[in-house]
Amino acid sequence: MSLIIKEVHNNVGFITLNDPKRLNSLSAEIIEEIITAFNEFKIQKLRSVVLKAAKGVKVFSAGHNVRELPMGGVDPLTYGDPLRTVIRTIQKHHCPVIAMIEGSVWGGACEMVMACDILIASENSTFAITPAKLGVPYDIVGVLNFMKSVNLPLIKEILFTAQPISAQRAVQIGMINHAIPDHELEKFTYDMLDIIVKNAPLAISVIKEELRVLSNAIQLNPNAFEKIQCGRRQVYNSSDYKEGLTAFFEKRKPVFKGE
Ligand code: YXS
Numbered sequence: 001m002s003l004i005i006k007e008v009h010n011n012v013g014f015i016t017l018n019d020p021k022r023l024n025s026l027s028a029e030i031i032e033e034i035i036t037a038f039n040e041f042k043i044q045k046l047r048s049v050v051l052k053a054a055k056g057v058k059v060f061s062a063g064h065n066v067r068e069l070p071m072g073g074v075d076p077l078t079y080g081d082p083l084r085t086v087i088r089t090i091q092k093h094h095c096p097v098i099a100m101i102e103g104s105v106w107g108g109a110c111e112m113v114m115a116c117d118i119l120i121a122s123e124n125s126t127f128a129i130t131p132a133k134l135g136v137p138y139d140i141v142g143v144l145n146f147m148k149s150v151n152l153p154l155i156k157e158i159l160f161t162a163q164p165i166s167a168q169r170a171v172q173i174g175m176i177n178h179a180i181p182d183h184e185l186e187k188f189t190y191d192m193l194d195i196i197v198k199n200a201p202l203a204i205s206v207i208k209e210e211l212r213v214l215s216n217a218i219q220l221n222p223n224a225f226e227k228i229q230c231g232r233r234q235v236y237n238s239s240d241y242k243e244g245l246t247a248f249f250e251k252r253k254p255v256f257k258g259e
Contacts, residue, residue, distance in 0.1 A: 003030040013041035023062035031082035047197035063107025077139040090115040119176035126164035133162035135244025137235035
């Protein structure tokens, strides 16, 4: 059974996350289906894509499937990780991707929706970026992606507390575009889509790519990169990392000892 619902209407692709049993957590399986859908939409030269969950959903996505995180000794978030791959797919997609969000968004799913070009959320949505809660050394590209949307003191608060923030707060800090009453969310999103799909697709496509390339134009010398990777290696080899994942599976609060 497919883990997403894929549709096309009037030159717009729709991807609906559809794995309620696993709270739309981002397993390799669901991500493979999402990427396949994007590749098909690219061939069809669609004008926009909407990424959403089922109407009225409580949890938009519970984030990276924790069961697919290594238990230590292996980098949990490398270039080839499905989560990293789907984020690049969205960022490089030829046309605007709109995240239409209901429910709570967790962990890596926040980075996935933030990889979208425009984020329109129900006013009742929440966003929690949770590596600190699990002991996960988030990867350097992921942290850079967060920094692109939210300025430092605010993204540090979100990362260090790992607590959910409201859609209103997310708009206030520039993390999302709009927080809309539930009953108006679809109309608001589709009205914006109507405008975008009537504008010049080639111009929009090249402007989207310019923005992607320029926002990545950050110089990082190899030594600095190696130093960060060395630090991340210590974290994913730490007993805190194991404790974070074990506590999650044992449904208890983790006790981090800083070792
Ligand atoms: O006990 P069963 O087998 O029924 O499974 C439970 C949960 O273990 C499971 N589940 C997940 N499984 C894999 N990966 C997940 N991310 C995940 N989240 C939940 O779903 C079943 C129902 O969960 P339950 O009982 O907690 O549901 P709930 O309605 O009481 O609470 C819903 C949530 C989303 C508030 C709660 O499940 C939750 O807090 N989930 C974890 C959210 C989270 O911290 N996600 C981050 C994943 S790691 C990640 O994205 C990055 C690597 S990082 O951490 O670096 O940001």
